[in-house]
Amino acid sequence: KGLRIGMIxxxxxxxxxxxxxxxxxxxxxxxxxxxxxxxxxxxxxFQATGTALPPDTISTLKNECNAAMFGAVSxxxxxxxxxxSPIVRLRKELDLYANIRPVMSVPGGQGRQIDMxxxxxxxxxxxxxxxxxxxxxxxxxxIARRQISERASRRIGEMAFEVALASAAVxxxxxxxxxxxxxxxxxxxxxxxxxxSVTDGLFRETVRSVKETGEGIERYxxxxxxxxxxxxxxxxxxxxxxxxSTLVCPNLYGDIVSDGAAALVGSLGLVPSVNAGDxxxxxxxxxxxxxxxxxxxxAIANPxxxxxxxxxxxxxxxxxxxxxxxxxxxxxxxxxxxxLTPDLGGTASTDQxxxxxxxxx
Amino acid sequence: KGLRIGMIxxxxxxxxxxxxxxxxxxxxxxxxxxxxxxxxxxxxxFQATGTALPPDTISTLKNECNAAMFGAVSxxxxxxxxxxSPIVRLRKELDLYANIRPVMSVPGGQGRQIDMxxxxxxxxxxxxxxxxxxxxxxxxxxIARRQISERASRRIGEMAFEVALASAAVxxxxxxxxxxxxxxxxxxxxxxxxxxSVTDGLFRETVRSVKETGEGIERYxxxxxxxxxxxxxxxxxxxxxxxxSTLVCPNLYGDIVSDGAAALVGSLGLVPSVNAGDxxxxxxxxxxxxxxxxxxxxAIANPxxxxxxxxxxxxxxxxxxxxxxxxxxxxxxxxxxxxLTPDLGGTASTDQxxxxxxxxx
Ligand SMILES: CC(C)[C@H](C(=O)O)[C@@H](O)C(=O)O
Ligand SMILES: CC(C)[C@H](C(=O)O)[C@@H](O)C(=O)O
Numbered sequence: 001k002g003l004r005i006g007m008i009x010x011x012x013x014x015x016x017x018x019x020x021x022x023x024x025x026x027x028x029x030x031x032x033x034x035x036x037x038x039x040x041x042x043x044x045x046f047q048a049t050g051t052a053l054p055p056d057t058i059s060t061l062k063n064e065c066n067a068a069m070f071g072a073v074s075x076x077x078x079x080x081x082x083x084x085s086p087i088v089r090l091r092k093e094l095d096l097y098a099n100i101r102p103v104m105s106v107p108g109g110q111g112r113q114i115d116m117x118x119x120x121x122x123x124x125x126x127x128x129x130x131x132x133x134x135x136x137x138x139x140x141x142x143i144a145r146r147q148i149s150e151r152a153s154r155r156i157g158e159m160a161f162e163v164a165l166a167s168a169a170v171x172x173x174x175x176x177x178x179x180x181x182x183x184x185x186x187x188x189x190x191x192x193x194x195x196x197s198v199t200d201g202l203f204r205e206t207v208r209s210v211k212e213t214g215e216g217i218e219r220y221x222x223x224x225x226x227x228x229x230x231x232x233x234x235x236x237x238x239x240x241x242x243x244x245s246t247l248v249c250p251n252l253y254g255d256i257v258s259d260g261a262a263a264l265v266g267s268l269g270l271v272p273s274v275n276a277g278d279x280x281x282x283x284x285x286x287x288x289x290x291x292x293x294x295x296x297x298x299a300i301a302n303p304x305x306x307x308x309x310x311x312x313x314x315x316x317x318x319x320x321x322x323x324x325x326x327x328x329x330x331x332x333x334x335x336x337x338x339x340l341t342p343d344l345g346g347t348a349s350t351d352q353x354x355x356x357x358x359x360x361x
Numbered sequence: 362k363g364l365r366i367g368m369i370x371x372x373x374x375x376x377x378x379x380x381x382x383x384x385x386x387x388x389x390x391x392x393x394x395x396x397x398x399x400x401x402x403x404x405x406x407f408q409a410t411g412t413a414l415p416p417d418t419i420s421t422l423k424n425e426c427n428a429a430m431f432g433a434v435s436x437x438x439x440x441x442x443x444x445x446s447p448i449v450r451l452r453k454e455l456d457l458y459a460n461i462r463p464v465m466s467v468p469g470g471q472g473r474q475i476d477m478x479x480x481x482x483x484x485x486x487x488x489x490x491x492x493x494x495x496x497x498x499x500x501x502x503x504i505a506r507r508q509i510s511e512r513a514s515r516r517i518g519e520m521a522f523e524v525a526l527a528s529a530a531v532x533x534x535x536x537x538x539x540x541x542x543x544x545x546x547x548x549x550x551x552x553x554x555x556x557x558s559v560t561d562g563l564f565r566e567t568v569r570s571v572k573e574t575g576e577g578i579e580r581y582x583x584x585x586x587x588x589x590x591x592x593x594x595x596x597x598x599x600x601x602x603x604x605x606s607t608l609v610c611p612n613l614y615g616d617i618v619s620d621g622a623a624a625l626v627g628s629l630g631l632v633p634s635v636n637a638g639d640x641x642x643x644x645x646x647x648x649x650x651x652x653x654x655x656x657x658x659x660a661i662a663n664p665x666x667x668x669x670x671x672x673x674x675x676x677x678x679x680x681x682x683x684x685x686x687x688x689x690x691x692x693x694x695x696x697x698x699x700x701l702t703p704d705l706g707g708t709a710s711t712d713q714x715x716x717x718x719x720x721x722x
Contacts, residue, residue: 076555079558084558085555088556129557129558131560132559133560133563138511139510141509141510142559144507144509145504145505146487146504146505146506148503149501149502150500151500154500193436194446195449195487195488196505197440197445197492198492198493201440202503229436232649234617235620235621235624235629237621238625252553259595260598260621263598268596288593
């Protein structure tokens with residue numbers, strides 16, 4: 001099928017940043033010429049049609065595409081019958097079991113120098129959305145089920161160790177002054193097993209066993225293993241982020257920790273992610289639909305998170321060189337500081353940032 | 362029963378900071394002369410006796426005490442059969458349904474000026490610890506149940522609005538330059554109802570209804586109401602903490618958010634809390650047992666979180682003036698900067714800090 005990429009802008013600024021990422025993918029050298037198909041999903045689509053994620057969007061992704069880019073979805077400000085988040089559903093439908101979120105400062109830039117990657121389990125935990133509610137004499141009582149399985153914990157654990165090794169390999173090729181993380185590869189398991197001894201206990205033991213049993217003993221012998229209880233991990237994230245490298249988290253902790261980490265590098269508008277499965281990759285900026293700025297003309301949404309997500313998508317599809325070219329072009333724009341959107345204290349429009357990145361490619 | 366206070370040092374530095382708080386309670390003026398009873402609990406007690414929370418500790422608290430101070434518990438670094446956190450259990454046994462955590466900068470001090478209070482639901486959410494695990498052909502699958510009830514959500518919502526009003530009343534009596542939060546009272550509901558539409562939907566709607574129905578309409582008419590989705594709330598916590606005032610959270614989000622907030626004021630060693638029920642108050646520093654420094658001689662644990670927790674306990678027992686005297690003495694020590702423990706960059710011992718606070722009383 002060549003390189004065919006599903007583009008799902010979704011809501012709000014998703015409709016601005018996904019076309020921006022597309023321009024970069026059209027320009028970057030070293031990949032087969034991509035073709036794109038724009039696919040609907042989102043809360044606005046739900047309001048217009050009654051469906052947040054049309055079956056056609058899913059089947060086109062499954063049958064025609066090798067990868068996708070997802071923009072953002074709006075969260076309704078009140079309960080809306082029948083609506084359910086399309087991104088959560090897509091992750092499940094395509095079995096994109098790992099959400100990989102690198103949070104990295106620009107080497108040599110201002111502020112704290114941070115280089116961490118959050119490897120978030122992407123299919124279970126409270127995201128199975130198995131909830132019930134009943135009326136009791138004491139009022140309503142609602143229950144949600146949180147699932148942690150050995151299978152999902154093992155594969156996310158393996159992914160985390162692989163990410164730690166791969167990042168170490170990338171760093172080894174960088175000149176000294178471009179390396180932010182200087183220690184050995186390290187994986188930190190994030191959990192709350194002092195309260196959730198069964199579910200988070202299973203997560204923790206299973207991820208541990210990836211390194212401590214079977215082939216992992218040899219393969220991951222140079223990867224350090226640490227743990228952090230989620231509350232004190234968040235404390236550490238803000239006090240000593242330089243000490244964190246690869247974090248592996250159950251779904252919800254990963255969601256929270258990655259927004260916290262994004263705050264450290266100046267803006268959510270900078271942080272990319274991929275949703276990765278064994279045979280499909282979907283790039284997705286970590287930011288949301290930003291309704292407060294979504295309607296501005298000219299658009300001022302920061303396209304960098306989406307552009308970096310496109311690069312990350314290429315990287316995970318097996319095109320490391322074009323990905324690196326995009327990272328470099330983005331870092332140059334950030335270091336140079338002339339074309340920054342308002343979230344970074346600048347006055348540039350989305351388009352001006354995209355043009356600047358394209359020039360650097 | 363006079364003023365009888367149960368002292369539960371627990372593990373690690375709990376054994377240092379609880380006696381420190383006791384000395385302050387013995388010295389402060391304006392309360393009936395207190396008597397103290399030291400009660401065992403904790404992981405070390407479990408290792409020694411097989412019980413983390415002896416029934417005697419519970420019954421002494423219930424039958425003899427009007428209030429308590431709890432230090433900290435260690436979390437085992439691996440699964441320990443039969444062990445369960447005594448603090449979680451105590452909160453439930455005594456129906457201490459609200460965990461109130463003010464995170465405040467010293468007025469006029471260095472760094473960001475922050476004045477927020479986290480009002481954390483303290484009895485349910487994933488803390489009901491209802492977990493199961495089973496073997497399947499695909500490996501182990503564990504399930505935890507997360508409970509959100511209308512009753513618990515309503516009473517924590519009411520507590521949050523009352524805290525917002527009470528804080529506004531305290532601020533109104535302060536000189537202008539001592540007021541950090543300058544806006545109207547405000548409550549922010551923290552939730553994740555874009556994924557957990559039933560459980561967090563119930564939490565959100567119920568807390569909303571506290572202000573929007575019945576007596577709340579009149580009573581809370583001057584309290585603003587906002588919402589934040591927990592991941593973006595954590596982002597905001599680090600980007601714009603000056604915009605947050607009273608946060609009301611389901612149990613686990615409150616746990617995570619309060620550690621994050623503590624990072625903003627320089628050290629977990631500064632942040633107090635009370636566990637409050639309708640007829641019992643238990644002060645508890647937000648920090649943990651800090652095994653890394655627990656055995657130092659002289660002790661160097663920061664006693665301020667525990668001392669402030671004692672003050673907060675007095676405040677919630679109806680002794681606002683002595684509480685204020687303690688807050689002032691602590692703030693003076695911090696502003697003056699001569700007696701600071703290592704977590705704050707100083708070289709003072711626990712005792713030196715306590716002496717300095719006592720001098721200011
Ligand atoms: C929009 C929301 C359902 C989503 C999530 O919780 O996963 C978002 O916060 C994210 O991190 O991608
Ligand atoms: C020790 C642990 C069980 C506890 C909790 O999760 O509530 C602690 O983190 C706290 O915040 O008091």
